[in-house]
Amino acid sequence: MKLKEIMERASEDEDLIVALERAIESYMDSRIRVLNRYSYITELAKEVRRIKESAIEKIEELIKEAKDSMEENHMNVYIAENAEKAREIVGDLVGTGKIVVKTKSITSDEIGLRKFLQNKGNEVWETDLGELIVQWLDSKPMHFITPSINVRREKVAELIKKNIGESVDKDDIPGMTYAVRRFLRKKFIDADVGISGANVIAADTGSILIITNEGNGRLSTSLPEKHIVLAGVEKIVPGLQDAFKVSDVIMKYAGYSAASYLSVISGPSKTGDIEKKVVFGAHGPREVDVVLLDNGRLRASRDRRLKEALYCLRCGSCQYLCPIFRLVGGYWGGDAYVGGIGILWNMIIGNEEEAKEQSLFCLGCHECEFVCPMGIKTADIIREIRAGYIEEMGLD
Ligand code: SF4
DSSP states (O other): OOOOHHHHHHOOOTHHHHOOOOOOOOOOHHHHHHHHOOOTHHHHHHHHHHHHHHHHHHHHHHHHHHHHHHTTTEEEEEEEHHHHHHHHHHHHHOSSSSSEEEEHHHHHHTTTTTHHHHHHHHHEEEEEEEEEEHHHHOOOSSSSSTTTTTTTTTHHHHHHHHTOOOOTTTOOHHHHEEEEEEEEHHHHOOOSSSEEEEEEETTTTTTEEESSSEEEHHHHHHHHSSEEEEEGGGGGGGGGGHHHHHHHHHHHHHTSSSOOOEEESSSSEEOOOTTTTOOSSSOOOSEEEEEEEEHHEEEEEEEEGGGGGGGGGOOOOHHHHHHHHHHHHHSSSSSSOHHHHHHHHHHHHTTTTHHHHHHHGOOOOHHHHHHHHHHOHHHHHHHHHHHHHHHHTTTT
């Protein structure tokens, strides 16, 4: 999106500022409470930064180790070098005429997966409430943790009436949540395929860790016969212990003492209870397919500036605190990656022209860096990107 269009879209979105302020106030209260209560977390965040740095240094080795471990665990592993290849792999795994339930996954937004699968004749449902709102609006996620951060409760009540046919009072947020719960329950049960992302992956055990609060992650990854995981290769860390540390930091900096669910998935469901003969597909999925996405990440791992973005945990803190984000929300960014850190990610995944122009929005206030658990110097990197762009364009 061009700068002018960002300004226009943001100013046309009459709910944006009010909805952002409501969400940001609530986040700040949680963040202060959680970080004060768990004082160890800032030291743990530093340790996680070191874990991520060393993981990115040997990313190709870890991809191989993770793949071997997962295959030992009877998961099918695919490496996709770009978005097109990833869509093709997932498309073949899903097929057509299927019911698909999805968890929130920024990586799936990166490759435009939902629409791709719908165009192949599948019924695809986002099961995270915020993502479902985005799906109903035919919009794009506006924040890493809270994709529908710009949508006020009044609008959600209207969407529920329109899409589910249930009337819920505009102030009855629990009522809205239960209406969606009733609606999605049948989709979970009927689904042929569940698609998730991964918050972190342990190479040594081949385990996928998924953090959710709503419970949709567990239902999407347990009920369907087939579970497909789509994850960026930067999510891999050496060990399961490292992965738990990463998860703890993500949860705390997202404003939760602990998320309601931390799922560790290390293979298809199985039983050996009858004469020790192992049978896959006991109660959970019979098949688990893992698609590891490169799409510019390996190149970024060798780039002094962009490799910083690979340490990002997608906790969303920097987006809440950014003064520009507070004005224009996720209109500043691409289809998946928004805000200042979104500039870096859009450079990585090939949206360079858009990212360079959007770098002009950054004020260089460094708020993002101060709140980032990984201490990513987003503003400094954006300044370098902007300087290059200004020179390229012959601007002054
Ligand atoms: S850049 Fe830092 S603060 Fe922003 S989402 Fe990533 S880890 Fe969180």
